[in-house]
Structure formats: C-alpha cells, structure tokens
Amino acid sequence: MLTYHTWLSKVNPSFKFLIIAVLFIALLTVHNLNTMIWITGLFFILYLVFNGFNIKLSSWMLLLALILAVLSSTTMIFFGQGTHILFKWHFLVISKESLARGCHIGLRTFLFSILSLIFVSTTKPVLFFYSLMQQLKLPPKFAYGFLAAFRILPMMYEEFHIIRAAMKVRGIEKNKGPKGQYHKIKRYAITLLAQSIRRAQRTAVAMEAKRFSLAKNRTYYYKTGVSSYDLIFLLTMSMIVMLAFVLSSTLPLTPFTNVIE
Amino acid sequence: MSLTNSQYGVTRLRLAFPKQKEMQFKDLTFHYQKGEKILMLGPSGCGKSTLMQVLCGLVPEHIEYPVKADEIKIPEKWGYVFQDPDSQFCMTCVDEEIAFVLENLQVPREKMPDIIHQKLKEAGLHLDDIHTPINQLSGGMKQRLATASALALDPDALFLDEPTAMLDPEGTEGLWEMLKDAAADKTVIIVEHKIDHVVNFVDRVVLFNDDGDMIADGTVNDIFKNYQHKLIEYGIWYPGVWQNEFGNKPEAADIFEGQPLIEIEDFTVYRKKTPKVHVNKLLVASGEWITIIGRNGAGKSTLLEGMMGLLPCTGKCKNLSDETDPAFVFQNPEFQFVTDKVIDELQYGLVIKKVGQSIINEKVNQALHQFSLAPHIRQHPFQLSVGQKRRLSVACSLLENPKIVLLDEPTFGQDAKNTFALLEHFEKLRQTGAAVIMVTHEMEIVQRFATRVLEIEDGKLKKDFLTARGHLLLNKNEAGMVY
Numbered sequence: 001m002l003t004y005h006t007w008l009s010k011v012n013p014s015f016k017f018l019i020i021a022v023l024f025i026a027l028l029t030v031h032n033l034n035t036m037i038w039i040t041g042l043f044f045i046l047y048l049v050f051n052g053f054n055i056k057l058s059s060w061m062l063l064l065a066l067i068l069a070v071l072s073s074t075t076m077i078f079f080g081q082g083t084h085i086l087f088k089w090h091f092l093v094i095s096k097e098s099l100a101r102g103c104h105i106g107l108r109t110f111l112f113s114i115l116s117l118i119f120v121s122t123t124k125p126v127l128f129f130y131s132l133m134q135q136l137k138l139p140p141k142f143a144y145g146f147l148a149a150f151r152i153l154p155m156m157y158e159e160f161h162i163i164r165a166a167m168k169v170r171g172i173e174k175n176k177g178p179k180g181q182y183h184k185i186k187r188y189a190i191t192l193l194a195q196s197i198r199r200a201q202r203t204a205v206a207m208e209a210k211r212f213s214l215a216k217n218r219t220y221y222y223k224t225g226v227s228s229y230d231l232i233f234l235l236t237m238s239m240i241v242m243l244a245f246v247l248s249s250t251l252p253l254t255p256f257t258n259v260i261e
Numbered sequence: 262m263s264l265t266n267s268q269y270g271v272t273r274l275r276l277a278f279p280k281q282k283e284m285q286f287k288d289l290t291f292h293y294q295k296g297e298k299i300l301m302l303g304p305s306g307c308g309k310s311t312l313m314q315v316l317c318g319l320v321p322e323h324i325e326y327p328v329k330a331d332e333i334k335i336p337e338k339w340g341y342v343f344q345d346p347d348s349q350f351c352m353t354c355v356d357e358e359i360a361f362v363l364e365n366l367q368v369p370r371e372k373m374p375d376i377i378h379q380k381l382k383e384a385g386l387h388l389d390d391i392h393t394p395i396n397q398l399s400g401g402m403k404q405r406l407a408t409a410s411a412l413a414l415d416p417d418a419l420f421l422d423e424p425t426a427m428l429d430p431e432g433t434e435g436l437w438e439m440l441k442d443a444a445a446d447k448t449v450i451i452v453e454h455k456i457d458h459v460v461n462f463v464d465r466v467v468l469f470n471d472d473g474d475m476i477a478d479g480t481v482n483d484i485f486k487n488y489q490h491k492l493i494e495y496g497i498w499y500p501g502v503w504q505n506e507f508g509n510k511p512e513a514a515d516i517f518e519g520q521p522l523i524e525i526e527d528f529t530v531y532r533k534k535t536p537k538v539h540v541n542k543l544l545v546a547s548g549e550w551i552t553i554i555g556r557n558g559a560g561k562s563t564l565l566e567g568m569m570g571l572l573p574c575t576g577k578c579k580n581l582s583d584e585t586d587p588a589f590v591f592q593n594p595e596f597q598f599v600t601d602k603v604i605d606e607l608q609y610g611l612v613i614k615k616v617g618q619s620i621i622n623e624k625v626n627q628a629l630h631q632f633s634l635a636p637h638i639r640q641h642p643f644q645l646s647v648g649q650k651r652r653l654s655v656a657c658s659l660l661e662n663p664k665i666v667l668l669d670e671p672t673f674g675q676d677a678k679n680t681f682a683l684l685e686h687f688e689k690l691r692q693t694g695a696a697v698i699m700v701t702h703e704m705e706i707v708q709r710f711a712t713r714v715l716e717i718e719d720g721k722l723k724k725d726f727l728t729a730r731g732h733l734l735l736n737k738n739e740a741g742m743v744y
Contacts, residue, residue: 148351165571166596169589174613199348206349208323209341211365221360
C-alpha cells in the first residue's frame with residue numbers, strides 16, 4: 001500500500017503515533033479560525049510533499065477527507081445560532097457566527113484526517129505493531145492479533161465479491177423492497193461473519209501450534225529503535241504549529257479570532 | 262501398558278465434544294515409536310484430527326474439550342501443518358511468518374535470516390524475494406510455507422492434518438515429494454483422504470470407524486488388502502479406487518443429442534478491468550460433458566463466470582436454449598446459501614419464481630432423496646458436513662432442470678463416495694439432454710466422463726478436442742452433430 005518511502009517512514013512508528021495523538025488533543029483547544037486555517041494549510045503541504053501513497057490513492061483519500069469535512073461543517077453552518085443573519089429560508093438560517101463556527105469544525109475534521117493520513121501513509125502496520133511491542137510494551141497477543149486480523153480483511157473483501165456473484169446466481173436480486181434488502185444484508189452478514197469467525201479460530205490454533213503462548217521473552221525480527229529522524233520529526237511538527245500561531249497573528253485571514261464567543 | 266522412553270501416545274483416552282451426548286473417544290489407546298510414519302484413515306467426522314491434536318497437546322491446552330486419560334505422552338518438539346492454506350498464517354509476508362516462529366522460540370534476531378532461507382529451502386519454496394506477500398502464493402506454495410514454519414520449530418515429530426485437501430493434483434504431488442526428504446528423519450503422523458502419494462511414504466496405517474474406535478492397525482499392504490471394503494465405505498481415496506468403482510473403460514456412450522445450446526464468438530472476459538481469458542469460437546451442444554482443464558490461474562474459473570454473466574465481458578456468448586437460465590455451482594458451496602434451513606434452501610429458487618406449492622413440494626422431496634439430504638431438512642446449511650453442503654448446493658442448482666450447468670471444481674475436497682455420487686447426478690442430467698461444463702483438475706473425470714476437453718493456457722483456449730467417449734458418442738449420432 002505504501003508506494004513511496006519518505007523520511008517520515010523512517011521515524012519510529014510509536015513516537016510518530018504519540019506525537020500525532022498529542023497534537024489531536026492540543027488542537028481541540030484551538031478556537032481561533034485564523035490559526036486553524038494556517039495549521040491545516042501547513043500540515044496539508046507536509047502531507048502533499050511527504051506522503052507515501054501513490055497519486056490515485058492519495059487523491060481518493062483526500063476526497064474522502066473533504067467530504068467528511070463538508071458534511072461536518074454543514075450542520076453547523078445551516079442551523080447554528082448567531083445574530084448577524086446572512087441568509088434565511090424556513091428553518092435554514094446562516095449567520096456570520098455560524099458560518100465561522102462551521103468552517104472551523106470543517107477545518108478541524110479535515111486537519112484530523114490529514115494528520116491521520118500522514119501517519120497511515122508513512123507507516124507499515126507490521127512495523128507499527130512491532131514498535132508498540134518494543135517501545136510501548138504492548139502485550140504481544142494484541143499486536144499479533146491485530147496483524148492476523150489485517151490478513152483477514154482482504155480475504156473478506158474477496159469473499160464479499162464471491163457472495164455477490166453467488167447471490168445473483170441464486171436470484172436474491174428478485175427480492176425487492178425493504179424486506180428483500182433486509183434479507184440480503186442478513187445473508188451477507190451471516191456468511192461473512194461465519195467465515196471470519198471460523199477462520200479466526202483456525203488461525204488462533206495455528207498460532208498456538210507455533211508456540212505463541214510459550215514465549216516469555218520474545219525476540220523481534222524487526223528491531224525498531226530511536227534515530228535522529230525522530231528528533232527531526234518532533235522539530236518539524238512543533239515548527240509547523242508555532243509557525244501557524246505566528247502567521248495567524250501577523251497575517252490573519254478572517255476577523256474571527258474566537259469562534260466560541 | 263506403561264509407556265517406555267521412546268514411546269509416545271495416549272492410554273485410555275476419553276474425550277467429548279461440547280454439546281454432544283456421545284463421547285467421541287471411549288478408552289482409546291494409541292502408541293507410536295520415535296521415527297514412525299503413520300497414516301490415520303477413517304470417515305470424516307470420526308475424530309482423527311482431534312486425536313492428532315491430543316497427541317501434540319493442542320487439545321486440551323488450547324482447544325478446551327473435556328479430556329481424561331491415564332497417560333498422554335507428547336513429543337518434546339513437534340510441528341503441525343493444517344488443512345486450510347489460508348488460515349494458518351498470522352503475518353503478511355513469507356519471511357515474517359517464519360520469523361514469527363523463531364521469535365516464539367527466542368532465536369536472536371541476527372540468526373533469523375539464515376534460518377528462514379534454510380527452512381524455505383528445506384520445504385522446497387524457492388522465492389526470488391523472501392519478503393513476498395503470502396496472498397500472492399498458490400495453495401501448494403502456501404502449504405510449503407506452512408511446512409517451512411513447522412520445520413522452523415526443529416521438530417522431532419510432524420503432524421500433518423490433511424495438508425493436501427485444498428490442493429490440486431500437481432500441488433499434492435509436489436508437497437509429498439518435498440515431505441519425503443524434509444521429514445525423512447522425523448516421526449510423521451498424517452491424516453489424509455487422498456492417499457495416492459502417501460502410501461509410499463508411510464509404514465503403518467491406522468483405521469478408525471464412525472464412532473472413533475480404532476478398527477485396524479497394520480502395514481500398508483495389510484490394510485489395503487484386508488480392509489478395502491471399509492475404505493470404500495468411508496469414501497477414502499485409495500489407489501485404484503476409480504477402477505474399482507467404474508472399471509477400466511470410460512462410461513458407456515448413449516445419448517448425445519447435439520442441439521446447439523451455447524454459441525461463443527470472439528469472447529473476452531475481464532477481471533479488474535484487464536482481459537483475463539479469450540475464446541475465439543465455441544459451440545456447446547446438448548448432451549455434451551465438457552471439462553475445462555489447465556493450470557491454476559490460467560483463467561478457467563474466469564471463463565465459467567464470464568459465461569454466466571458474472572464478470573464484465575465483450576463479444577458474443579449466447580444462450581440458445583432460451584428455456585432456462587444456466588445453473589452455476591460455486592467452488593465454496595457456503596457462499597451460495599441464502600436461507601437458514603436445508604428445506605428452505607431447496608425451495609428458494611422455485612419460490613421466487615412463483616412456482617405452485619404442490620410442484621415445489623414434489624420436486625424438493627425428490628431432490629432430498631436423490632441427494633440423501635432427507636434427514637437434515639431442518640438443519641442450518643452451515644452445519645452440514647463438507648459433502649452434504651456440496652450436495653445441497655448442487656441439488657439447489659439442478660432443481661429447476663437447467664439445460665446448461667456450469668460447475669467450478671464441484672468434486673474439489675470431496676471424499677470418494679461423494680464424488681462418485683455427484684458424478685452420477687451429472688451424468689443423469691447429461692442424459693436428459695443438458696450440457697455439463699465443469700472446471701476440474703481430476704484427470705480421471707476427464708478420461709472417464711468427459712466427452713470433450715477444453716484446455717486453457719494463459720487466458721487462451723489452447724486445445725479443444727473430443728475424448729474417447731466423445732468420439733464414441735459422435736459415431737453413434739453422426740446426424741445430429743453440430744460440428
């Protein structure tokens with residue numbers, strides 16, 4: 001899935017994960033629309049330059065992030081409270097304040113998506129879980145459990161296609177209406193779940209047959225450690241946040257410095 | 262009898278499956294010596310696999326069945342290869358999977374790459390890059406990887422639980438060839454239903470009956486000579502089973518109508534927007550039994566699904582019968598089930614076509630008896646045995662008397678008894694003037710039943726010829742032929 005290897009993929013995955021988690025929480029306290037615009041813009045540039053996806057996947061992901069952002073902002077824009085009315089039609093009221101708040105929420109959604117994409121597009125799942133075990137002492141049964149589940153997902157996707165073809169052959173399409181739809185969804189769910197549960201059970205037994213529970217002190221095939229890239233990553237991320245704060249006070253793009261008021 | 266140092270096994274084992282009244286094993290005693298090569302045979306569901314899991318300690322330590330025994334002696338180091346090539350791995354890539362075993366054994370990281378290369382070599386899995394995703398391997402290669410990970414445990418004993426059940430003949434032969442060398446100095450205990458290749462490898466055969474009792478224990482010759490009737494009864498694939506069932510010649514040649522049913526011209530089938538298989542010209546007539554053969558990934562199933570209209574395609578593929586839609590049987594019957602009861606499953610196709618209830622009842626009852634499903638009408642299709650599931654899926658497809666039947670490896674993973682029963686159903690259907698088109702790897706079916714063979718290679722129809730049986734039929738029915 002990762003097409004390119006940028007310097008971000010050399011950062012310790014656990015460290016990257018923690019920094020981004022801290023950013024998530026810190027950014028919840030930002031109510032200044034200008035700061036939000038600058039932060040989002042700068043991280044967006046970071047993503048564009050250093051993400052590891054190919055253009056096609058990257059574009060789809062961005063489109064998805066955009067749709068999420070628009071959806072989360074519209075409710076606030078159309079129905080939020082405010083005194084400076086810009087537009088009114090039945091229940092639909094757009095005020096200056098609600099517009100600013102809506103944009104702020106939309107930007108935050110987009111920013112969180114971008115941060116997640118920065119992480120996902122530069123981190124191999126296998127290395128992430130190896131790092132969680134080695135640096136953050138995650139119990140191996142969770143780490144390998146997740147990794148085994150990763151293997152099952154593409155199989156489920158394949159099975160989904162086969163089931164769709166099989167349902168077509170059996171003529172389940174002829175069942176129209178809500179009842180037919182319910183029946184169809186139920187069939188997909190039962191078949192997919194039954195396959196996955198049994199597969200998971202078999203995988204678990206196979207893992208035990210390879211003496212998984214026996215190991216008290218595991219060794220690791222992939223060694224994940226600390227490197228200078230971690231420092232560079234920390235500096236880059238803090239620089240971006242600081243730069244955004246400076247720019248928002250020197251080059252404010254909107255008059256809304258606090259969307260809560 | 263108490264166990265000596267070199268002896269392993271169980272003494273007076275009692276084991277019950279949850280939610281079952283009857284005990285699976287009642288005072289079963291089974292011992293073996295270091296270095297023995299043992300094959301366990303028995304009808305499906307007799308508990309052979311469970312016994313193997315007891316012998317290595319997976320039961321009851323990790324699979325918690327109630328177990329009682331006077332003594333269980335487990336080999337110190339053992340490896341286990343399971344039946345399903347897809348669900349015995351937990352990592353994404355080949356090297357990581359073997360590394361997982363080495364990590365469990367706390368092998369230092371620096372030593373891992375060498376051991377991984379060595380174990381892959383021992384298991385005959387030659388890859389340019391060991392960091393290859395497992396889902397890109399064929400079934401046979403996956404089972405080699407499973408063997409390599411078992412060998413990474415440096416075992417004294419290997420337990421092989423139907424390792425070739427999901428492999429085609431080529432993969433099966435290759436795996437046993439490899440195991441002959443790789444497991445030469447180890448104790449090997451095998452559960453297997455296809456025993457063509459195993460017989461030369463083992464020196465002791467143990468036979469179980471339906472109740473999980475050991476009814477015979479002896480050399481290969483002894484068992485195959487004196488217990489052949491049991492092997493037939495249990496549907497085991499022993500050498501020469503086809504001859505015993507059907508004799509030396511192909512099936513008799515009788516009806517061959519020769520009315521055109523499918524016309525194909527310049528037909529291309531696409532998978533994920535890329536053309537996968539192309540057929541220039543093909544005419545299928547009633548009364549034909551066509552087998553599509555070729556290597557894995559050549560495009561056999563793709564052609565079948567294209568003919569059924571399940572994949573995007575260009576060109577002409579016309580159903581000339583106009584009476585009914587073609588019937589299609591998928592490789593995994595479970596995907597095809599759309600209801601929660603065997604009886605509903607059989608009725609489904611007719612009910613949605615609004616056929617009268619009296620006709621439905623008549624047809625369903627007939628099918629229940631024909632396919633020996635009558636005792637199971639209230640069960641959930643998923644609870645049936647492998648063979649019953651397959652019979653149910655075929656029964657559902659044949660209920661509407663289709664003129665064209667497309668089958669994707671219908672006998673795959675089936676025991677001999679079930680395979681023969683299915684083949685007889687297909688033959689009956691063919692005699693009523695239907696065209697049977699099946700993908701198969703089983704050359705016995707091709708030689709004995711098929712009238713015509715289509716060989717697909719790299720997405721192209723390489724050969725299209727009549728079999729001996731096809732020629733016989735042709736001579737009898739010269740007037741009606743469409744060629």
